[in-house]
Amino acid sequence: MSIEKYTRSFLKEVEERVEEGHWVKMCMQCGVCAGSCPLGAHWEHTPQKIFMMIRAGKREEVLSSDSMWMCTSCYQCIVRCPRKLPITHIMHGLAYLAKREGLVPKNQPTAQFGQLFWDNLVKTGRVNELKLSLGMYFKDGFSQGIKNAMAMQSVGLGMMKAKRLNPMEIMGGHGIKDKSGFHAMLKKARELEDSRRKLA
Amino acid sequence: MAKKQYSFYPGCSSQSGASSSNYLTSTQSMVNLLDVALNEIPDWNCCGASIGYAGGGELPRVALSARNLALSEQHNPGQEVVATCAACWLATREAKERLDHSATLLAETNEALKEAGLVFKNEAPPARHMVEVLIEDIGYETLKSGVKKPLEGIKFAGYVGCQTNRPFGIDGESFENPMYLDRMVESMGGEAITNYDQKVTCCGGALAFSEPEKSQKQIHDIIESAYDHGADMIVTPCPLCQANVEIYQGEVNKRYGKKFNIPVTYYSQLITVAYGGSSKDAALDGQIIRATRLEEIANK
Structure with a gap:
């Protein structure tokens, strides 16, 4: 499948290719996830920004972000999300897609x-x-x-x-x-x- | 034969010569004293932990847990799977949850398992953490009734951490302020610091390794708060919490100019000592920062 097919609908790509990606559209941009993340001070983009960027079709910027790689798997964002998005899992899924697409930032230590x-x-x-x-x-x-x-x-x-x-x-x-x-x-x-x- | 039988998933870090081998030793002593039998799942494999997402993707990770569950169904039929490691428990429970909710994932998982000559029937209930066995199947009162040497005068900061608490957690407990570890400490006659405010703070997990400067801030806060609340030692149910908070104290001291030197123990060590087990039974020789107050009680 060519990447071009997806560029106008990165959300659709995420829904099909990222684990738990079908949840992304449910984000209501409240930012509780960002405020709950232990490594929040180090994110390039907060989770809710990542979700909005996905909806805005910013494929390259999302997949080359270092944000997903800051996830410690503490699950704080999941339990606090008022919309019950499995944010931790979406971040893991985005990170894995970034790896498979060769878009991980160079020398990313957690990757x-x-x-x-x-x-x-x-x-x-x-x-x-x-x-x-x-x-x-x-x-x-x-x-x-x-x-x-x-x-x-x-x-x-x-x-x-x-x-x-x-x-x-x-x-x-x-x-x-x-x-x-x-x-x-x-x-x-x-x-x-x-x-x-x-x-x- | 022991009263209660469980199918046991010990996990990689519990193996001899590995970072939480003292957790396994003290768990074995504890369950013997409580008349509980842990029947190891033959040929169990790694659960992939959390960090496995980066290399593994979803289905291979689910297959890891499904293999363990299939082996458990086959060799320990009718027994609930119990894990002591937070990540093992979480991954196993999470995999089953996904397999329950997706027929596609279940079919694909079984197609993969077939390559190893296995089938996952999905018969058993979700995997449980050892803490659930203690507080739900045995109960605080019964636990308390077997105490021979109360842990009198020792103040414990109960550091629950993340993955025994979120996203599944222990029934009836809140994510923000779970009380079960404090209640276990009190059942053993110890003093629980119930207002310890870092009890569910993340230690950095795997990022303690890959992003030390970011994670050590977490570890610093967890330890400093224990000191601020007058703790003699920290107690935890998670092997990675234990390792990160204990072994990096020297590094944290260098980075922050502190003199931290606080023991970090497991609930299984507390119960073993309170039930009359020796220092060796409780694997207190596995502490890098010796838990001398516990050793004194064990040696009494």
């Missing part, structure tokens, strides 16, 4: 961490916290990685002393038994969703 987290859990079926931490420290290269790891050394040592971080996890660590079934399941799920949401 990078989110992808590292997903790749990490997919590999063995369970999260390997040691590899996840190291992956994040070393995302900008080896020398920056060493600096990051050194800066966080006392945190890491404290965790190891309390037996809540195991250096041996680097060897592989925990995982599920049926990895092949698990991988086949996720591959199929992605194919089905890509086809339904025209993401491929």
Whole structure:
């Protein structure tokens, strides 16, 4: 599906391609979400602005905004929204669409961490916290990685002393038994969703 | 056989050598003391947590939870799924809610599960948090009646956090000021700081890692308010809240010029100690900031 088809109706695109996107039109622009967000001071656009921009067809500006990536998944906006919009989920969905369309701001740290987290859990079926931490420290290269790891050394040592971080996890660590079934399941799920949401 | 049987979803961070392994150890001690059996879902996988949205999209994430639920239906039939981790509970409950509401999503999920030789029948009720088992299935009065060593003289700031509170929360509790954690503390003979004003503030979640400077402001406020209200320690039901608020105190001190050094414990540790368990049973050796007041009671 070509993007041009959607440019005049970004709202329609969001309704079809973003999880819980059909709720966007219900926003009444009260701004309670913006006032409730713990990272509200750091949003480029508040949620209600994002929703109005979607209705105004500002596709590029919405999908390249850093706003969705500030979501901590605290669900404060959901429980306070007088129209009951699942705002957290819409933000997650917009972020995912932005990623699939290649419009995420460059070096967005939460986008990078989110992808590292997903790749990490997919590999063995369970999260390997040691590899996840190291992956994040070393995302900008080896020398920056060493600096990051050194800066966080006392945190890491404290965790190891309390037996809540195991250096041996680097060897592989925990995982599920049926990895092949698990991988086949996720591959199929992605194919089905890509086809339904025209993401491929 | 234990009185109550549940299908247990422990979650990645609870595994040995992982960040909330002390939560699992103390939970196991707690349920033994309460005569509750947790039957682990065989070969369970990660729930995707919240941050999984970035790489996973919707259906693959729902499939993660559906696989766990399908395994639970198959191996622990008739048992309710119980999670101790806030994110595990939330993701599992959320997935089921979506599958209940969308025939398309349910059909696609089962098509994906077929690849792993599984089927999700959607027979069981929504997943529950361990806190619900304690306060709804057992109840505050019964919990209180088993206390051997009351946590006398310890002041607790009950830090509920986000995901055990929103969007589902605990029945009968408000999102803005849930009281269940305070009531659990009081049932154990401790002193709950009921006007602790940061009890539902977000710790930053996964962004503690990716956006440390933004998240540490949250962590700072959560800890400072606990001090301002005279707390001896913080108690929480969430493994990520616990980790973020405990392990970054040194970083927060550097950034804000503070001298914070307050223990952050789990309700399961409080109950284990109050029920007469040892420091080891309560996994107090898993604290980075030692909870010495609890250790003293445990060692009495």
